[in-house]
Amino acid sequence: MALxxxxxxxxHEExxxxxxxxxxxxVDEHDIVEVKFQVGVSCxxxxxxxxxxxxxIIYRA
Structure with missing residues (x-):
């Protein structure tokens, strides 16, 4: 399986x-390697x- x-x-977050x-x-939950989250704000x-x-989301496929 490749990453x-x-x-x-x-x-909007929702x-x-x-x-x-x-x-x-x-995706099968066992194939999830990592989840990264970020928020950016500007005016x-x-x-x-x-x-x-x-x-x-980094996952195996």
Whole structure:
């Protein structure tokens, strides 16, 4: 089995949860090697906060 990665990037944490949970339904839990999570925050020119919720899943396929 080879290692692969799946990357998710969403503006809302609930969207990230939904997409990751759908992916987990398709992969055997024993094939999951690691999950990494990160949040990025910045402001646009009007000082509105912009969030970026991202995750990377390393798995065997």
């Amino acid at each position: 692969k990665v799946k990357v998710f990037d969403e503006e 969207d990230l949860e939904h997409k990751m949970n759908r992916f987990f339904e398709k 646009d020119q009007e000082d509105d906060q912009i969030f970026c919720f991202s995750a990377m």
